[in-house]
Amino acid sequence: MSKFISLKTSLPGPKSQEIANKREKYVAKPMGSSLSPCYIAKGEGALITDVDGNQFIDLTGGWGCLAVGYSHKKVVTAVKDQIEKYLHTDFTAIPYKSFVELAKKLVELAPGSSPKTAAFFNSGSEAIENAVKIARAHTKRPAIIVFENAFHGRTLLTMTMTHKAMPYKYHFGPFASEIYRLPFPTPYHPTVKIEDFEKILINTVIPESVAAIVIEPIQGEGGFNVPVEGFLEYLRELTNKYGILLITDEIQSGMGRTGKFFAIENWNIEPDIICLAKSLAAGLPLSAVIAKKEITNSLPGGCIGGTYVGNPVACRAALEVIKIIEEENLLDRAVKIGKKLKERFLKMKDKYSLVGDVHGIGAMMAIELVKDRETKKPATEETAQIVQECVKNGVLVPNAGINKNLLRMLVSLEITDEQLDEALDVLEKAIAKFNEN
Numbered sequence: 001m002s003k004f005i006s007l008k009t010s011l012p013g014p015k016s017q018e019i020a021n022k023r024e025k026y027v028a029k030p031m032g033s034s035l036s037p038c039y040i041a042k043g044e045g046a047l048i049t050d051v052d053g054n055q056f057i058d059l060t061g062g063w064g065c066l067a068v069g070y071s072h073k074k075v076v077t078a079v080k081d082q083i084e085k086y087l088h089t090d091f092t093a094i095p096y097k098s099f100v101e102l103a104k105k106l107v108e109l110a111p112g113s114s115p116k117t118a119a120f121f122n123s124g125s126e127a128i129e130n131a132v133k134i135a136r137a138h139t140k141r142p143a144i145i146v147f148e149n150a151f152h153g154r155t156l157l158t159m160t161m162t163h164k165a166m167p168y169k170y171h172f173g174p175f176a177s178e179i180y181r182l183p184f185p186t187p188y189h190p191t192v193k194i195e196d197f198e199k200i201l202i203n204t205v206i207p208e209s210v211a212a213i214v215i216e217p218i219q220g221e222g223g224f225n226v227p228v229e230g231f232l233e234y235l236r237e238l239t240n241k242y243g244i245l246l247i248t249d250e251i252q253s254g255m256g257r258t259g260k261f262f263a264i265e266n267w268n269i270e271p272d273i274i275c276l277a278k279s280l281a282a283g284l285p286l287s288a289v290i291a292k293k294e295i296t297n298s299l300p301g302g303c304i305g306g307t308y309v310g311n312p313v314a315c316r317a318a319l320e321v322i323k324i325i326e327e328e329n330l331l332d333r334a335v336k337i338g339k340k341l342k343e344r345f346l347k348m349k350d351k352y353s354l355v356g357d358v359h360g361i362g363a364m365m366a367i368e369l370v371k372d373r374e375t376k377k378p379a380t381e382e383t384a385q386i387v388q389e390c391v392k393n394g395v396l397v398p399n400a401g402i403n404k405n406l407l408r409m410l411v412s413l414e415i416t417d418e419q420l421d422e423a424l425d426v427l428e429k430a431i432a433k434f435n436e437n
């Protein structure tokens, strides 16, 4: 018996279909299709209602932007208050307090004892792009190391840093130079031994020409891959040895999703630069680059920025998001959600051979679907079918992975246990349907 899912029309319903017809005519095709065939009217917590009155449980969380849900009252109140006062100034024209307060808060929360500063941008890509600019300017070195399966964005530089060619790099070259890709070993795909990594680095690029290693502590689009034990600690030592900066891309894994405010806090490591976005401002466009002060102080004033960066409405939302995470103990909630997900997924692994692996940290949990547990051949088609089956039954679940054979949970941390159980029942039925055995 569904308590939260309520499907009143066939999907898409007539009102959604009408908008879809207009979309077909007016929206640029390269923007792609949507996971949901239905158009949203309202969202609350982890639930959405579409324009035809159908209600869904959403596990996509706006691709990880909605840790505090679709329309948290405190965020809405702060945003309303701000928009009635002023929408924009450009911080370099007329400064405002929320920009400074947010920088202070993020710097205080960031791991490690080194003094730090924060800079704000609009998107995740922009944060990464600026982190790289800062690293190159500080070290006066050109090269950047990234990893297999990485996703860092879609601007020219970040698209180059992103691994997957299709669709992200579709005839969009020539690409940016001095980007070098190395293996990202995980327990399920141990592509390199830690002790061999330095040799591979040296054979790929002169370490003394490397400005930064940019790593997602837990890969997002790549499939919620957690590196093998000791790898991140090893990278910290290696970067220290060669004077390379360590940049963590926490755009998907940060803001409490793993049960720690910063994903890198799951390891005892102080990165040189941390990038945040997505859930930072509850879905409003805002990203942050938090860097050691000695690094940012070595650059001249005015060399980074942008017209819209650190918008006052987004800064107010972000301050509220951080308060909500603290007041509602959402870090603990992420751990509890993660425990529930993991237990349920491991049971599915026992029952269905399609489930090859379960991995992640906290609420950032995924299942990897394989055609054969021996060869680990990606079950790409089955994953797509499961996603569609879930949509048909009122649950929106995102896939992931370079072969699109993972189901990842990006659910709002505001989801209730009952809602999560209902969503997982739908998900399990879909997996059972497409499991061969």
Ligand SMILES: Cc1ncc(COP(=O)(O)O)c(C=O)c1O
Pocket: 063, 123, 124, 125, 126, 128, 151, 152, 153, 154, 216, 220, 221, 249, 250, 251, 252, 253, 277, 278
């Ligand atoms: C880890 C990671 N880095 C960077 C980005 C790019 O962020 P944006 O899409 O806001 O440019 C994303 C987006 O999904 C991401 O997951």
